[in-house]
Amino acid sequence: MIAIEAALSVFLLCGAGLVAQNLWTLISTPTGFDPNHVLAMRLTLSARQQADSRADPALHEYLEEIAAIPGVDSAATVTGPPLRSAGVGTADVVGVRDRTGALKKMIGVGETHRVSADYFRTLRIPLLSGRTFRDDDDLRHPYVAIVNQEFARRFGLGGDVLRKQFFGDAPVPITIVGMVGDVRTRGLQAAPVPEVYLSSLQIDGPNVYLIVRSTIPPGQLVKLVKAVIHSSSSDQAVFGISTMEELVADTLTEQRFDVFLIGTFALLAIAMAAAGMYSVVSCLVSQRTSEVAIRIALGASRGAIVRTILGTTTAWMVAGLACGLGLGLITRNIIRSLSRTTVDGSWWMYVSVVLFFLVVTLVAAYLPVRRAILLDPAIALRCE
Known part of the structure; x- marks a missing residue:
């Protein structure tokens, strides 16, 4: 389940990054004129x-x-x-x-x-x-x-x-x-x-x-x-009054909506993935309290404890990340056609997606992992 959540999150983040990069490209595109301090209005004789x-x-x-x-x-x-x-x-x-x-x-x-x-x-x-x-x-x-x-x-x-x-x-x-x-x-x-x-x-x-x-x-x-x-x-009829800056902004309305829509779904998906990561790691810590306590009592290092808890979960998370990234690359032409995007997506955009996803999941896993590392073996074994 956590792999599916990870794949969906990364896929939607790739789509959001693609349309956001397209919006930034359009904002940076020279219009050929200066729209500042210019008012436009329509006249009909x-x-x-x-x-x-x-x-x-x-x-x-x-x-x-x-x-x-x-x-x-x-x-x-x-x-x-x-x-x-x-x-x-x-x-x-x-x-x-x-x-x-x-x-x-x-x-x-x-x-x-x-x-x-x-x-x-x-x-x-x-x-x-x-x-x-x-x-x-x-x-x-x-x-x-x-x-x-x-x-x-x-x-x-x-x-x-x-x-x-x-x-x-x-x-x-x-x-x-x-x-x-x-x-x-x-x-x-x-x-x-x-x-x-x-x-x-x-x-x-x-x-x-x-x-x-x-x-x-x-x-x-x-x-x-x-x-x-x-x-x-x-x-004389005077209507359709607006500034040229507003006219320029109006041409980007659809692109801004695409960024908002896909970005919202992407954030919801990554929130679900983070919640899933937190729940899974917390559950593992609870289920393996005795094992962790014994390992700590026998002198296991903190790194070994972290690997014990996150080993399988991390593997599924990385697999989901890879699937989501691959799906995003494969379907980017479909995303471009649906969102009227003209850019292919740069390498740094995909790197940013991966880094953002990893940071969010690591933050989600931090509290339960920290709880396991700071576990007192005597208290834990007595409770068991």
């Missing part, structure tokens, strides 16, 4: 605002007024914040002209986003080459775009992306004017995908997120931003 002849007119006015609030560093709009994978759409086929003028086509290119001029500054996404959007990147000028590093890598452009032209669903050429760092758009577990950023003054739409970087407390900032928006348009 009214029918009256959408009927305006200019692209994104109301939003542009909002940004100017919000940026003027004391304590606000910058403000921008985007079709969907990072980690939410909410762009204008996916670019299924994109053609890029190289230096020779030849057209390279790529199928299954990532996502397209509509952003305002200060978007990259607001989220502190690094500009690697070229420039960001300007206020004159509007419908009066040719279409321009900013791409990420993965876009350049996927097309084999390296760092030479400026002034390249590409074609999306429409035949209108779009000129690349800048390249920025990669951002985890589809979650921390997904690798960066090729992304295209378009100017919100050239491509309009009714649904956007407002991103504001500020040193003002979030609750106070929300009131100030709403006051600015409603002063211009009382029917």
Whole structure:
């Protein structure tokens, strides 16, 4: 029975260690932007605002007024914040002209986003080459775009992306004017995908997120931003308010739950194993009191007494530990698929599991073994 408890404990500890290591890996994964002191909220333009002849007119006015609030560093709009994978759409086929003028086509290119001029500054996404959007990147000028590093890598452009032209669903050429760092758009577990950023003054739409970087407390900032928006348009809907730090934390909700669930079962199992170890050793000490007393009277060392008590029990415990560890290694792919874990588990994680289990079981056996070692032979034999 104690071997089964040991095997189950080690197996569950391996699973808990695997998902915990995965959670730590995701927490340590660079997002590609700075979520600190950034507030995000969703806006939906009214029918009256959408009927305006200019692209994104109301939003542009909002940004100017919000940026003027004391304590606000910058403000921008985007079709969907990072980690939410909410762009204008996916670019299924994109053609890029190289230096020779030849057209390279790529199928299954990532996502397209509509952003305002200060978007990259607001989220502190690094500009690697070229420039960001300007206020004159509007419908009066040719279409321009900013791409990420993965876009350049996927097309084999390296760092030479400026002034390249590409074609999306429409035949209108779009000129690349800048390249920025990669951002985890589809979650921390997904690798960066090729992304295209378009100017919100050239491509309009009714649904956007407002991103504001500020040193003002979030609750106070929300009131100030709403006051600015409603002063211009009382029917403007503002909802889905959260900080970017909360959005990042929300992407790890499932992983945290997996760690809590499997970790709870693992702790319960090891508690049962520890209780079993304590009970078995206590029972052995009680059953073999006379034998232990005689051995002590004949001059047996403390080590010999410990081996007498723990010999068979330790063998079963080690056998259970080995079975549990082997089962954890064999079934780790199943655990990974059930918990959506992306890591295989490092050697130090499995070593930590073994050491933790051994420490717990040794602590559980300490009191009954100590009682046997300190046994007075005369008193014990008299009682018998």
